[in-house]
Amino acid sequence: xxxxxxxxxxxxxxxxxxxxxxxxxxxxxxxxxxxxxxxxxxxxxxxxxxxxxxxxxxxxxxxxxxxxxxxxxxxxxxxxxxxxxxxxxxxxxxxxxxxxxxxxxxxxxxxxxxxxxxxxxxxxxxxxxxxxxxxxxxxxxxxxxxxxxxxxxxxxxxxxxxxxxxxxxxxxxxxxxxxxxxxxxxxxxxxxxxxxxxxxxx
Amino acid sequence: xxxxxxxxxxxxxxxxxxxxxxxxxxxxxxxxxxxxxxxxxxxxxxxxxxxxxxxxxxxxxxxxxxxxxxxxxxxxxxxxxxxxxxxxxxxxxxxxxxxxxxxxxxxxxxxxxxxxxxxxxxxxxxxxxxxxxxxxxxxxxxxxxxxxxxxxxxxxxxxxxxxxxxxxxxxxxxxxxxxxxxxxxxxxxxxxx
Numbered sequence: 001x002x003x004x005x006x007x008x009x010x011x012x013x014x015x016x017x018x019x020x021x022x023x024x025x026x027x028x029x030x031x032x033x034x035x036x037x038x039x040x041x042x043x044x045x046x047x048x049x050x051x052x053x054x055x056x057x058x059x060x061x062x063x064x065x066x067x068x069x070x071x072x073x074x075x076x077x078x079x080x081x082x083x084x085x086x087x088x089x090x091x092x093x094x095x096x097x098x099x100x101x102x103x104x105x106x107x108x109x110x111x112x113x114x115x116x117x118x119x120x121x122x123x124x125x126x127x128x129x130x131x132x133x134x135x136x137x138x139x140x141x142x143x144x145x146x147x148x149x150x151x152x153x154x155x156x157x158x159x160x161x162x163x164x165x166x167x168x169x170x171x172x173x174x175x176x177x178x179x180x181x182x183x184x185x186x187x188x189x190x191x192x193x194x195x196x197x198x199x200x201x202x
Numbered sequence: 203x204x205x206x207x208x209x210x211x212x213x214x215x216x217x218x219x220x221x222x223x224x225x226x227x228x229x230x231x232x233x234x235x236x237x238x239x240x241x242x243x244x245x246x247x248x249x250x251x252x253x254x255x256x257x258x259x260x261x262x263x264x265x266x267x268x269x270x271x272x273x274x275x276x277x278x279x280x281x282x283x284x285x286x287x288x289x290x291x292x293x294x295x296x297x298x299x300x301x302x303x304x305x306x307x308x309x310x311x312x313x314x315x316x317x318x319x320x321x322x323x324x325x326x327x328x329x330x331x332x333x334x335x336x337x338x339x340x341x342x343x344x345x346x347x348x349x350x351x352x353x354x355x356x357x358x359x360x361x362x363x364x365x366x367x368x369x370x371x372x373x374x375x376x377x378x379x380x381x382x383x384x385x386x387x388x389x390x391x392x393x394x395x
Contacts, residue, residue, distance in 0.1 A: 022278045026379050029279045052316070058332050059315055061236055061308020062243040062281035069309060070316040081313060085305075092278025093285050097297065099272055100286045101213070111390040113264075118389020120267035121360045122381045123274045124350035125367025127244060131343035132372060134241075138340070141333055148337040155341020159248045160348040163256065166249035170238045170338060177334030185326050185333070 006042045008075050011083035017041060018068055018087030023095075028130075029064045029088070037071065044071065064088065142184040143177060151177055216292035219260065225299060227258075228291065232284070232303025237311075241339030243281035243304065244270075247346040250287065260291045263353045270350060275382045281305075354395045363388065 008014045021036045022029055030053075038049050052074075056066035065085055072084030106112035141148040151173055158164045158173075211218065220228070231253050235246040247270060254260050261269070269290055273283035281304065288300030347364075354360040367381045388394055 024277065025279065026275075026277050026377055028378070054332070055315065055328075056312070057241065058328055058335070059308065059312050060239050061305070061312065062239065062279060063241070064279045065281060065305065066308065066312045069312045073313060073316050078313060085309070088279060089282070089301075092276065093282055093297075093301075096273055096276040096278065096282045096286055097289055097294075099276055100269070100289050103268065103272060104290065107268075110392070114389040114392050114394060115386040116268035116271055116389065117264065117354065118363070118385035118387070118394045119271035119275055119382055120264075120350055120385075121354055121363045121389075121394055122367050122385030123267070123271045124347045125364040125381065126274060126371060126378055127343050127350065128347035128364070129368045129371035131340050131347065132368070134336070134343070135340050138337060141336065142330075143333060143337065151337035152341040152344070155338050156344045156348070159342060160345030163248070163252050165252070166238050166246060166342075167234065170240055170335075173341075174240065174335050174338050177337060178330050179334070181333035182326065182330035185330050189326065 005045065008041075008043065008080070011072075011076060011079055014072050014076065014080055014083040015087035018072075018084045019091050022088045022092045025064075033064060033067060043075070142181045142188070144184075147180060212293060214293050215295050216290070220292050220296075224258070225292070225295075228288075228296070229299045229303045232300045233307055236304045236307040239304075239308065240335045241342065243279075243284060244346055245339055245342035247283070248342065248349050250284075251349050254287065254291060261287070265290055267350050267353065271382075271385075274378065275386075357395055359388075360394055363394065 008017065017036065021032050024032045024036075034046075034049060037044050038046050044052070052067055052070045053063075056063050056070060059066050065088055068084040068088045069081040072080035072082070074080075076083070103112065103116060107116070135152070138148040138152075139145050143151070155169060155173055158169050159166060231250075235249060238249070239246050251263075251266050255263055255266050266287065269286040270283045273280060273286050276282065284300050284304045285297050288296035288298070290296070292299065351360065351364055363385060367385070370376060370381055371378070385394070
C-alpha cells in the first residue's frame with residue numbers, strides 16, 4: 001500500500017539512525033521516533049510501529065529503549081537490537097554526563113544552584129503535563145473513568161505522599177487494575193461475540 | 203593529593219562513600235526498579251528518591267531534583283536521568299551500576315517478548331494488562347511531578363512556574379526547551395526558592 005519498505009543494511013546503520021533520532025529528542029524521543037522510522041527511513045509501516053510501541057509499553061523498562069530493541073531485532077536479530085539500543089543511549093549519555101560534571105563543579109555558585117532549582121520546578125511541570133495528556137484516553141478505559149481515576153489517586157497518594165515502596169503499589173494496584181480490566185474485557189467480548197469462535201484468540 | 207588526582211577519583215567513584223555492601227544494594231535496587239518501570243523509566247523516580255535520598259541519604263532532595271532536571275534539559279530518552287543520578291551517587295562506577303541495573307532485566311524480557319510476534323498485542327491478557335496499568339502509570343507520573351515540586355512548594359513563584367509550564371505544554375506545540383530555559387534563567391536570577 002505505502003510502497004516498498006526499506007531496511008537497514010548493517011548494525012552500523014541502525015546505530016547511526018538511532019543516535020540521530022535520540023539527539024533530536026528534547027523532552028521525549030517518541031514523536032521523533034515515529035517520524036524517523038516510519039516517514040524518513042521507511043523501515044516500518046505506521047501499523048508495525050504502533051504494534052511495537054504497544055508491546056514496548058506493556059513490557060517493563062524504558063519504553064523507547066524497548067522500542068529500539070524490537071526494531072533492531074526485527075531486522076538484524078540480537079546484534080541489531082543491541083546496536084539500536086547503543087545508538088539510542090551512547091552519545092546522549094556522554095552529553096548528559098558532561099553536563100552533569102559541569103553542573104557538579106558549579107553547584108557552589110549560587111546562580112548555577114538557582115538555575116538547577118528552576119529547571120527542577122519546570123521538570124515537575126513537564127511530567128505533570130505528560131500525565132494529563134496520557135489521562136485523556138482513560139475516559140474509554142475498560143475500568144470505567146471512575147475506576148481508573150480511583151487507581152490514579154491511590155497511586156499518587158501512596159507513592160508520592162506516603163512514600164510506600166513501588167513494588168507493593170505496582171503489584172497490588174496493577175493487579176487490581178488487570179483483574180478489573182480482564183473481567184470487563186471478557187464480559188464485553190462474550191456479549192459482542194455473534195460468532196462462537198474467534199480465530200487466533202487464546 | 204593534588205587536585206587532578208582528586209578530580210579523577212571523584213570522576214570514577216564519586217564521593218567514595220559507598221562500600222561493597224552499598225554498591226550491591228544500589229545495583230540490586232535498580233535491577234528491581236527495571237521490572238517495576240511500567241510506562242517508562244521516569245515512573246520509578248519517586249521510589250528511586252525514597253531509596254537514595256530518604257533511606258540511604260546518598261543525595262539531597264535538591265541534588266536528586268537537579269539530576270532529573272539536567273536529564274530533561276539534554277537530548278535523548280528520559281531514562282538517562284538514571285545515569286545522572288548514578289553519576290552523582292558514585293561517579294562513572296555509579297553510572298555503570300544504575301544503568302546496567304535498569305537496562306538488563308527489561309532488555310532480556312523485551313528480546314524474548316518480541317520474538318513472540320508483536321501482533322499478540324491485541325490478545326486480551328495484553329490489553330487487560332495495558333488497561334490495568336495505565337492508571338498506575340499516570341498516578342506515578344503525578345507522584346514524580348509532586349516529589350520534584352514539593353521541596354520548593356512553599357514558594358508561590360515555583361507554583362506559578364509549574365502551572366505556566368503545564369499550560370504551555372498542553373496549549374502550545376512549543377518544544378520543552380523553552381520552559382526549561384525560562385526556568386533556568388528565573389532560577390539563576392534567584393527567583394526560585
